[in-house]
Amino acid sequence: MLVVELTDLTRVYQQGKVDVHALRGLSLQIHRGEFMALSGPSGSGKTTTLNLIGALDVPTSGRIIFEGHDLGTMSRRELSHLRRDRIGFVFQSYNLIPVLTAYENAELVLSVQGVGAIERREKVMALLHAVGLDGMEDRRPSELSGGQQQRVAIARALASDPAVILADEPTANVDSDTAKHLLDLMQELNESHAATFIFSTHDQRVMERAKRVIRMVDGQIESDQLQ
Amino acid sequence: MNGTNIPAIAWRNLWRNRRRTLLTLFSIVFGVFLAIMFTALQDRNWSDMIDLAARLGGGHVSIAHLDYSEIPSLKKTIQDASVLAAIARKQQYVTKVTGRISGSVMLNTAGESYGAAFIALDPTVEDKHTLSLLDPDALMEGTMFTTANDKGIILGYKLAENLGVSLGNKIVYTMTDKQGEIISGLARLSGTIKTGAPNLDAGLSLLPLATIQEFVGYAPGEITKLAVFIEDQRKSSEVAERLDDAINMEVAVLPWYRSQPELAAFIALKVGGTRFMSAFIGLLVAAGIFNTLFVSVMERLREFGILMAIGFTPLRLFSLVMMESFWLALLGLVGAAVVTIGPYLYLSSVGIDIGKILDAQGTLDIAGVAMSTTLKVGIFPESVLMICIAAVVATLLAGLYPAWRAGNVAPVEAIKLV
Numbered sequence: 001m002l003v004v005e006l007t008d009l010t011r012v013y014q015q016g017k018v019d020v021h022a023l024r025g026l027s028l029q030i031h032r033g034e035f036m037a038l039s040g041p042s043g044s045g046k047t048t049t050l051n052l053i054g055a056l057d058v059p060t061s062g063r064i065i066f067e068g069h070d071l072g073t074m075s076r077r078e079l080s081h082l083r084r085d086r087i088g089f090v091f092q093s094y095n096l097i098p099v100l101t102a103y104e105n106a107e108l109v110l111s112v113q114g115v116g117a118i119e120r121r122e123k124v125m126a127l128l129h130a131v132g133l134d135g136m137e138d139r140r141p142s143e144l145s146g147g148q149q150q151r152v153a154i155a156r157a158l159a160s161d162p163a164v165i166l167a168d169e170p171t172a173n174v175d176s177d178t179a180k181h182l183l184d185l186m187q188e189l190n191e192s193h194a195a196t197f198i199f200s201t202h203d204q205r206v207m208e209r210a211k212r213v214i215r216m217v218d219g220q221i222e223s224d225q226l227q
Numbered sequence: 228m229n230g231t232n233i234p235a236i237a238w239r240n241l242w243r244n245r246r247r248t249l250l251t252l253f254s255i256v257f258g259v260f261l262a263i264m265f266t267a268l269q270d271r272n273w274s275d276m277i278d279l280a281a282r283l284g285g286g287h288v289s290i291a292h293l294d295y296s297e298i299p300s301l302k303k304t305i306q307d308a309s310v311l312a313a314i315a316r317k318q319q320y321v322t323k324v325t326g327r328i329s330g331s332v333m334l335n336t337a338g339e340s341y342g343a344a345f346i347a348l349d350p351t352v353e354d355k356h357t358l359s360l361l362d363p364d365a366l367m368e369g370t371m372f373t374t375a376n377d378k379g380i381i382l383g384y385k386l387a388e389n390l391g392v393s394l395g396n397k398i399v400y401t402m403t404d405k406q407g408e409i410i411s412g413l414a415r416l417s418g419t420i421k422t423g424a425p426n427l428d429a430g431l432s433l434l435p436l437a438t439i440q441e442f443v444g445y446a447p448g449e450i451t452k453l454a455v456f457i458e459d460q461r462k463s464s465e466v467a468e469r470l471d472d473a474i475n476m477e478v479a480v481l482p483w484y485r486s487q488p489e490l491a492a493f494i495a496l497k498v499g500g501t502r503f504m505s506a507f508i509g510l511l512v513a514a515g516i517f518n519t520l521f522v523s524v525m526e527r528l529r530e531f532g533i534l535m536a537i538g539f540t541p542l543r544l545f546s547l548v549m550m551e552s553f554w555l556a557l558l559g560l561v562g563a564a565v566v567t568i569g570p571y572l573y574l575s576s577v578g579i580d581i582g583k584i585l586d587a588q589g590t591l592d593i594a595g596v597a598m599s600t601t602l603k604v605g606i607f608p609e610s611v612l613m614i615c616i617a618a619v620v621a622t623l624l625a626g627l628y629p630a631w632r633a634g635n636v637a638p639v640e641a642i643k644l645v
Contacts, residue, residue: 056536056638077540084538091642095533099239104231111231112538156537 003163003196004030004053009062011048011219022048023059024219030198032163035190037199037210044216046200050166053198054087055079067163084112088157088195090167096141096149096156102128103137106155113160127155131185147178154185158195168200176205183209233543237550244523248555251519255559255618258512260567262505262614263606267571269501271605273494277460280490281483282359283427286325286454288467289486290315293479295451296486301330301443302405305478308450314473320457320466325349325357326450328439332432334382335399339390343382345400345432347439349375357456360420360433369394369418375437379417385429387419394418400434405444412442461607505614509621516625520552524629531633532641545634552626556619563618571604578603 011023023045030036030053038046051057052064055071064071067086071079083089096105106127110120128137131151141149150170157165167186171179187209189195199206207213215223241248281287290311292303305311312324328347333340348358350372355362360381361371367384380398382390392398394416401411414434422428440449457466463482471480484491524531531544539547582600 051639054536056642080535080538080540083536089533089536091533091536095530095642097236097530097534099236099243100231108231109537112543160538 001032002029003032003034003067004028005063005065006049006053007063007065009049009052009064010060011045011052011057012060021219023052023062026062026219026221028214028221028224030164030196032196033190033194034212035187035197035210036212036214037201037207038214038216039201039207040216040222042202043218045219046216047168048219049216050168050198050200053164054089054166055082084109085160086163088160088162088165090150090153090157090165090170092169092172096152098141101138101140102133102144102148102152105141105152106159109156109160123159124155127158128152130158130189131155132181145178146174147182150174150178150182151185154182154189158189158193161193162195164196164198166198166200169202170199171201171203171206179203179205233547233550234554237547238554240523240527240547241551241554247519247523251516251555252559252562254512254515255555255622256562256566258508259559259563259614259618261508262617263563263567263611264570264574264604265501265505266610266614267575267604267606268602269498270607270610271575271603273498274460274605275599276490276494277483279359280487281454281456281460282355282357284454284483285327285329285452285481285486286357287457287460287463287483288315288455288470289481289483290453290455290470290474290478291451291481293477296479296481299329299451301328301403301451302407304405304445304449304451305453305476306446306449307476308448308453311453311474311476311478315453315455315470318455318466318469318473320459320462321455322458323357323456325352325454325456326436326448326452327454328436328443328445328451330402330451333401334386334390334432335401336390336392336396341386341389343386343430343432345402345434345439347434347436349436350377351375357454360422360427360431365420365422367419367421369416371418372433372435375435377417377435377438378414379435380414381418381420381433382416383428383431384419384421385425386432387416389429392416400432402443404442410442412438505617509617512618513621513625516552516555516622517629519555520548520626520629521632523551524548524633527633528636528641529644531636532638532644535636535638536642541634544636545630548630548633549623549626552623552630553619555626556622559622560615560618571606574602574604576603 006026006028009023009026010021013020013022026045026049038049040046048057052059066082074082097108100108103124107120107124110123128134131154133148133151136144136148144152171182174182183205186197190197199210201207210227212226214221290305292305295303308326312326315321315324326349330345331342332345333342351374353361359365371381372379380400390398396416398414398416399411400414401409404410440447455466455470457463460483463484467480467482474480534544578601580601
């Protein structure tokens with residue numbers, strides 16, 4: 001089932017007096033359950049592509065269809081709701097809310113959605129168990145290791161049963177052991193929950209695990225290979 | 228409190244930088260404390276001054292001839308004072324009603340002549356609550372009249388000194404009667420009073436009402452002014468309006484601020500000054516709060532970008548920062564209440580005697596009113612409410628721009644921040 005379709009996307013940024021062409025006519029289709037990686041050198045457009053799919057940014061031209069909805073026709077509020085309900089983010093730097101516990105961070109999206117307290121508790125506890133954080137739900141981010149914080153971020157990203165999880169360099173700030181465990185976890189979640197993962201990465205380990213690797217150079221797709 | 232609702236997150240965000248929050252709270256507490264104390268001082272002082280002026284002049288509300296207030300004259304009288312007094316006594320908030328005759332008199336002794344003002348009163352009806360001069364502490368020597376037909380005269384002590392008279396001495400008083408004829412009468416000095424206001428001590432005399440009524444040719448019940456006293460001077464306007472509606476005669480019903488415009492202007496000027504100062508303090512405090520919230524928001528731009536990424540709307544982020552502002556306001560008010568209550572209770576009951584600083588003994592003449600040198604405070608409930616509302620509004624207004632900034636963060640740019 002087609003989840004995301006990008007058609008002829010361009011994105012031009014203004015950097016001082018210089019125009020930076022981050023994307024130059026990118027077209028791509030992503031299906032449900034994919035475990036794919038966007039690879040390429042810095043400046044190739046990987047993160048820009050992720051931001052556009054995640055409705056965090058607006059293309060200069062082109063079209064983005066997300067589960068049948070044209071993102072270009074949606075209001076700011078509708079895009080916020082889309083991110084809340086259908087997209088999960090895992091960032092390089094964990095990005096947990098420091099004043100909330102692990103439980104509360106994972107629960108945050110469900111709370112924003114208005115899900116009831118009992119249902120929230122059941123779901124979040126199950127997710128924390130799935131990411132291997134039993135007994136740590138009351139700890140704040142400052143009391144967790146880097147790997148544990150990233151697990152909380154993954155639990156948060158999964159909480160709303162999103163159509164797509166966008167992970168921007170999720171293993172960049174963790175040691176290799178932790179990176180392996182995180183990849184095992186995400187792969188298992190991809191298989192058990194049919195969660196669609198799209199990585200932006202330089203990490204060879206991620207590229208090896210991905211079932212589809214799209215190599216980008218200078219804002220365009222150089223290759224698109226199934227593994 | 229559920230950790231993921233806006234009020235809870237806002238509360239926790241406030242304590243991320245404990246020192247900064249405490250400093251901001253201190254400024255709110257101090258600002259509200261100053262506003263309360265200044266206003267309490269003002270409310271109490273002006274209230275006391277108005278009550279004193281009422282007890283010296285024509286009451287909180289006066290009833291007189293239509294033209295009397297413009298140019299007072301013994302020719303301008305009101306008839307049927309008892310009927311008017313009965314109507315006045317029926318009104319809500321009215322505590323006492325007394326009839327008086329006021330005017331100018333020339334006082335003569337063998338060697339001296341002095342002009343003065345006189346108030347003719349009925350000592351069986353009046354007391355220190357209707358005329359402050361009747362306070363036993365004001366009587367320096369001698370005794371007050373016992374009836375309205377008494378033949379004595381009471382003088383301000385300085386006036387008595389100037390005339391060179393002592394108790395029991397004869398004094399000739401000369402005035403114009405109702406027809407405008409110059410008439411003279413004789414009285415013996417029965418007492419002297421000391422008010423603390425130099426112009427009164429040197430220029431005021433008291434005479435018995437019925438004696439003067441007969442003397443100037445008034446009918447019984449004919450007077451120059453009916454003084455109406457009320458329990459709360461703030462009700463003067465309301466009582467005057469109702470009295471005016473109730474009285475079906477051509478008389479002037481004037482609240483104190485119209486019968487004593489100089490006092491009203493003086494108080495208005497001082498009140499305006501205090502309000503300006505309070506507003507200025509409020510502005511300084513609001514600037515401090517703005518700085519705190521703005522810096523706090525700028526430090527968290529990346530976090531706001533992440534929150535937007537996971538589905539927070541701009542309005543929700545705006546609400547989050549405004550909630551932080553609200554918590555600051557609430558904590559500030561609570562802190563101000565704790566800090567203010569002790570000093571307020573002390574100053575409202577004991578007060579501070581500024582007599583030594585001002586080199587005054589017991590009383591101070593302010594705009595012709597002899598005020599006590601002991602400063603006390605006493606704030607009206609509506610003043611407290613206004614200050615609290617102003618504090619909350621100022622804090623929320625200070626939070627508006629930082630909150631807007633948080634809600635308008637560009638997620639892509641914010642997430643890139645380190």
